[in-house]
């Protein structure tokens with residue numbers, strides 16, 4: 327490291343790709359106000375925009391005319407003094423102002439995620455809220471946005487804090503019991519209300535964990551595999567849903583070999599659609615490998631679209647599949663429980679989309695989930711394990727029960743980053759954009 331410290335004043339372009347209509351530069355740290363004054367000659371009143379000419383502090387050359395805002399700490403996004411410069415979004419304009427800022431003492435360009443890291447260090451955001459912010463920036467679908475908003479605005483943090491308070495009150499009861507433990511029945515009596523509290527907490531924690539797969543699924547997107555016999559029209563459907571010629575379509579059975587992925591948004595959910603090789607016995611080694619991959623991926627998919635141009639039922643492994651009878655423009659009947667589809671006329675496309683959307687709603691729900699990341703789930707699972715142990719029989723050793731409760735508290739603290747988070751933060755912030 328180059329002697330960077332947390333007391334440096336950092337700056338970065340926080341808005342997106344240039345050229346743009348407007349570019350927002352953010353500064354955070356003790357010299358932010360001084361820097362604004364050095365460039366614009368004025369410091370607007372707190373949280374008010376002022377239109378001003380910006381000059382290079384050394385040469386006096388006018389670099390741009392823009393808006394200057396000043397957010398004195400601690401009432402700012404980072405908790406430090408923050409200045410924003412809203413410039414014309416030209417590459418050279420931004421480069422010139424960044425150069426001017428870099429020439430000022432005590433100022434340096436920000437690292438990726440460094441504004442957010444400071445907001446966390448100053449108690450503006452806990453770890454779960456930082457994860458929510460990362461998810462919000464990454465969100466591509468409505469469901470992802472709603473879930474990230476809930477996380478970023480502290481929904482999980484508040485629940486975990488509530489559970490923590492419950493654990494601490496149970497701990498107080500247990501400790502009172504331990505203090506009087508020479509009076510045999512006092513320990514017994516005092517453990518009971520503590521156990522009642524622990525039981526209630528365990529139910530709530532368990533419900534949140536049971537719901538976690540849903541949150542992770544919304545965040546990562548739903549995997550939907552298209553499977554069926556060769557030549558059924560699987561690749562044709564993929565292309566139709568993707569709105570482009572992503573997969574090769576041909577009248578030759580056995581055209582698709584590799585698994586092809588297309589990412590799209592269906593009914594507000596992120597969906598990864600898989601096109602796979604037609605399932606059949608084959609002597610062709612390459613095609614056989616394609617069939618093996620098709621089965622492997624379809625078996626672990628969140629949903630399977632079973633396509634058949636003859637209305638053949640899916641094998642038992644795909645009993646839950648959405649069944650589609652293809653090529654209905656060529657006649658024939660649509661079996662019960664099948665959707666009739668023609669990728670030539672477009673008939674049935676809407677029905678297929680509706681069926682996927684219904685399955686997505688079943689798997690992802692409508693309400694945002696509390697737990698959305700594997701890290702959060704693992705920390706909560708840890709808490710649940712200690713809680714279960716705390717509820718078990720300790721052969722009258724209430725101090726051991728108390729210790730299990732303390733471990734559960736610690737696991738909850740890890741969930742929201744009250745303890746042991748430096749390495750998690752390092753990993754997380756390395757995925758952030760510069761300027762965030």
Ligand SMILES: Nc1nc2c(c(=O)[nH]1)N(C=O)[C@@H](CNc1ccc(C(=O)N[C@@H](CCC(=O)O)C(=O)O)cc1)CN2
Nearest residue numbers: 340350352373395397400401402403404405410450762
């Ligand atoms: N121009 C601009 N827009 C932006 C951001 C920004 O930094 N700049 N944000 C960047 O992510 C988001 C908004 N985040 C912000 C978070 C907190 C505060 C803030 O001033 N907090 C104070 C006062 C709160 C209040 O008055 O309610 C505080 O927490 O004490 C400002 C922006 C989205 N839009």
Ligand SMILES: Nc1nc2c(ncn2[C@@H]2O[C@H](COP(=O)(O)OP(=O)(O)OP(=O)(O)O)[C@@H](O)[C@H]2O)c(=O)[nH]1
Nearest residue numbers: 556557558559560561562576580581582604668669
């Ligand atoms: N008439 C008609 N032909 C279709 C329809 N859908 C696909 N086809 C044709 O059926 C043939 C096979 O289509 P594909 O989409 O390549 O079928 P596939 O299931 O991906 O086949 P494999 O990759 O070999 O397993 C092509 O000639 C398509 O043009 C349809 O709805 N109606």
Ligand SMILES: [Mg+2]
Nearest residue numbers: 560561581582
């Ligand atoms: Mg194909």
